Amino acid sequence: MALQDPPATEDLLVAVREYLQEEILPNADQAKRVHALMAIKIMGVIERELSIGLRLEGEHEEALRSLGVSNEAELAAAIRSGSLDSRRDELLKVLRHTTASKLMVASPAFLDRAQKEAAAIAARQAKRADAAANG
Amino acid sequence: MTVASEDLKDDDGGLNADGVEQVAESVVPNFELSEALQRVLSWQRQDPGLRISEMQRLLGGSSRITWICLATGGDGVGTRLVLRMDPPGVSRPGSLVQEGQLMTLATNSGAPVPNIIMSSDDPGLLGAPFLLMEFVDGYSHPRAILREKALEKLRPQLAGMCGQALAKIHSIPVEEVPWLATVDVLSQVRTQLDQLGEPHPVFELAVRQLEATKPQSLGTTVVHGDFRNGNLIVGAEGIRGVIDWELSHIGDPMEDLGWLCVRSWRFGGPGPVGGFGTYNQLIFSYEHASGRVLDRQLLRWWELLCSVRWGVMTMMQAQAFRQGTHRSLDTALIGRLVCEVEWDVLALLSTGRKG
Structure with a gap:
């Protein structure tokens, strides 16, 4: 069991976020409002990192291992040396996964929209390919 | 409508939402700056009746501080102006004057650019180097x-x-x-x-x-x-x-x-x-x-x-x-x-x- 008494970290964060949302935001002038919104966003980042961060770290390590490196610095160095040039598709897949994992914590709304856009483009391309094959 | 409330409804990520847009602060009176600008501009225009009012600051991610104000000449004609200043302590000598010179050259080449009124590197005039231009009305958000x-x-x-x-x-x-x-x-x-x-x-x-x-x-x-x-x-x-x-x-x-x-x-x-x-x-x-x-x-x-x-x-x-x-x-x-x-x-x- 944890050493610290309840509430848990997550619950303390939610309390602060709710205070910002319910007490500060409605009464803030325009300048303060922008900052209050920013603070609420930051609280959201911390909450998501606490809840899914560990799982994402694990997945990330596994993805790095599949390319024969153990951290981001090694991956950057490998890309720069050209040693991954022949595994470009695999590399892109890992990079997309890594970036999506960061977005899930930092900016899930961005990820959601970007993935929908990408799906729409893919569907259009498939439809065009289909039309070309049939016509 | 405020940028903030719109961003809350329509959150498509932080980089293109909050950080880089400018928001007019409701009213931040700055009498000291108003008076200093009034002195400088009435001298430059040889118009002792010129008055500066409605000094408002724009917020944003910019590395410069931007003010909007109203200049009313002795003849009663009002012009909206934009004042760009280096933030206190961050002095880049000459850069605002040169920015103004480049904008004037751009105007001469036919590009749509705000008219430059005056600029100075001398921090003694308004407290920091500045660039003063005409306000351009329109949509910028x-x-x-x-x-x-x-x-x-x-x-x-x-x-x-x-x-x-x-x-x-x-x-x-x-x-x-x-x-x-x-x-x-x-x-x-x-x-x-x-x-x-x-x-x-x-x-x-x-x-x-x-x-x-x-x-x-x-x-x-x-x-x-x-x-x-x-x-x-x-x-x-x-x-x-x-x-x-x-x-x-x-x-x-x-x-x-x-x-x-x-x-x-x-x-x-x-x-x-x-x-x-x-x-x-x-x-x-x-x-x-x-x-x-x-x-x-x-x-x-x-x-x-x-x-x-x-x-x-x-x-x-x-x-x-x-x-x-x-x-x-x-x-x-x-x-x-x-x-x-x-x-x-x-x-x-x-x-x-x-x-």
Whole structure:
């Protein structure tokens, strides 16, 4: 069991976020409002990192291992040396996964929209390919 | 309507939502600055009856402080003015005066640019170097440019107008702006990335591809450096003012076109050019107005480079927070939003290879 008494970290964060949302935001002038919104966003980042961060770290390590490196610095160095040039598709897949994992914590709304856009483009391309094959 | 409440409803990511837009603070009276400006301007205009009022500060991610005010002459005629100043303690001697000189040259070349009234490096006049220009009325908020009903007919033409304005900016004689530094964006990005010392495999891959596919230069011209949705003041008839010239330099004119296409400046709009236009509209109008020949693949290369440049710029802002040189909530958050730019760069790397 944890050493610290309840509430848990997550619950303390939610309390602060709710205070910002319910007490500060409605009464803030325009300048303060922008900052209050920013603070609420930051609280959201911390909450998501606490809840899914560990799982994402694990997945990330596994993805790095599949390319024969153990951290981001090694991956950057490998890309720069050209040693991954022949595994470009695999590399892109890992990079997309890594970036999506960061977005899930930092900016899930961005990820959601970007993935929908990408799906729409893919569907259009498939439809065009289909039309070309049939016509 | 406020930017803040709109962003709460329509949250499509932080980098293109809060950090870079300007918000007029309700009213922040600054009598000291009003009085100082009144003294300086009534002397410059030889109008002892001139009065400055309604001094309001604009907030934003800019490295400059911007004020709007009303100048009423002794004859009772009022003019809205914009005052740009270096923040206290951050003195870059000469730069605001030179910014004003460049804007005047841009006006002379036919580009839509606010009229410059006066500028000075002397911090004794207003407390810091300043640049004073006429206020240009119109829409400047990126989302308003994308959604405002009054601009409905204009929007399909706006990318073309950007191409024309850029061609004019790029026609400013380089020898008239000897103070502007020459920048090779690709080597600058490489150097900055190395100096930051933070591994970003996505940017590493992009730089490697950019180096391997470097196209021939279209020439050496004045580059605005931040020509994008957000730095344009627009009316129903077209672009009324290109603003924020502080990043201008000498370089390849394609940089301005590539920067205009970076996804962060689309603000959720469907068009790849600023959210409002197509690549071909920009390419055709720029070719026609400048006489230079370019193609889709060249623009794609520059869009990728400019996207990486934007990523590196956000990393530098994040570093300013960590090093304590600029501590604020937005610089705190921005490091975590670099991955938005990484996503855009990956999209370009995944689709753009064959052309």
